[in-house]
Amino acid sequence: MERRSMLQGGAAAAFGALAITAITSSRSLGEAAQAYPGLLPAPDATPVPNPGRPHCAVTHAPLPDPATTPVPNPPFPCDLTRTERQHLETFDELDFVVFSHAEWGRLSESHAKNIRVHWPDGHYTDGLDKHIEDLKALFAWAPDISIESHPLRVAKNELTAVTGVAHGTFSRPMPDGKGGFIQPTGKKFSINFCTVGIWNRKGTMDEEFLFWDNLTWYQQIGLA
Template sequence: MINRRSLITHGSTAAFGALALAAVTSGTGVAEAAPAGYSPWTPLPDPATTPVPNPPFAKDLTREERRNLETFDELDFDVFTHQKWDRLGESHARNIRVHWPDGHYTDGIDRHIEDLKGLFVWAPDTRIESHYLRVANGGLTAVAGVMKGTFTRPMPDGKGGFIKPTGRAYAVNMATIGLWNRGRTMDEEFLFWDNQTFFQQIGLG
């Protein structure tokens, strides 16, 4: 059994990669003998620029692991994308701690909802439609996907003013690691994407 807290604390990027490889290899079934020099691993194109279909779930997931991944799909594809904030409690505990890409974290679902709403103020078409990697191990899930949107409305600058919209679209690869409790919601969530690429794409980098 993998200690989920140890994985997060001692290198989430490495843990995510290791879990991804394990999920891919364990979900492919029995393969015939391959010729010498053959590699079954086919690198993905950049999912942010080339559509990559959502893969099937790995075959050896437990009921808990599959349920958590299905809940996370529903969270991103429907609840987040269509701003159904009254349903966020289906995946997030009331006292959830959320870690953001810039290093800060917040506590509580109400604060998280307000932060998520802020993404739609300046990019009302913000959406997540792809999870090209989905990994689970007990109460830990790791999902990689693509977040897209267009900077079409004024962006609050945090100082009482606004940044004029550039009209530019963005598409960034992102990863989310979630720690799930026995109540089937996340107690802690870690969000990762490249902020430099994000700001460059919308014309602010």
């Protein structure tokens, strides 16, 4: 089955599990996240040498919940191709700098102009301008929102899957979509999320899938 048609036709949650499984080359997510085995380069790609990590056999313990217990960024997976590593580096820059500092003029460094973005509630948008508009809407009611870590980072060919934690405070009125506003509660949030990206040959994402638990988010900010 052709991968893109499969991605577009499946349910969002099922795709998330399937994409991560594919990226980690049939190993469990825990094994891939900690030891990063099995991330083989494409046949025509050149692996990036990593003298500091001569092999991937690493003893590890399960991760805590990154939303409540800070987890430092792990090393990049070993034996990535140059392109795979570049995708992950671009994504780190996207979350830690571009998104966290609302540098919307730089979003084109990681997103194609006609990008399709799939949101956790199942809807999707087309185009970079619309995506920037949606991201700005988050900062309207949580201007301090930021992403500081990526506990899991895996890449295989044109696919990446990265988890992170979004922190912020519901400190300003939130538009309710009906012309009114929901008054801020002053409550802080710390939400686990996962982003799966499909990258093109220009080094930007053609498609992005966003996953987080909206109910948990609403509960944390006092709206559920």
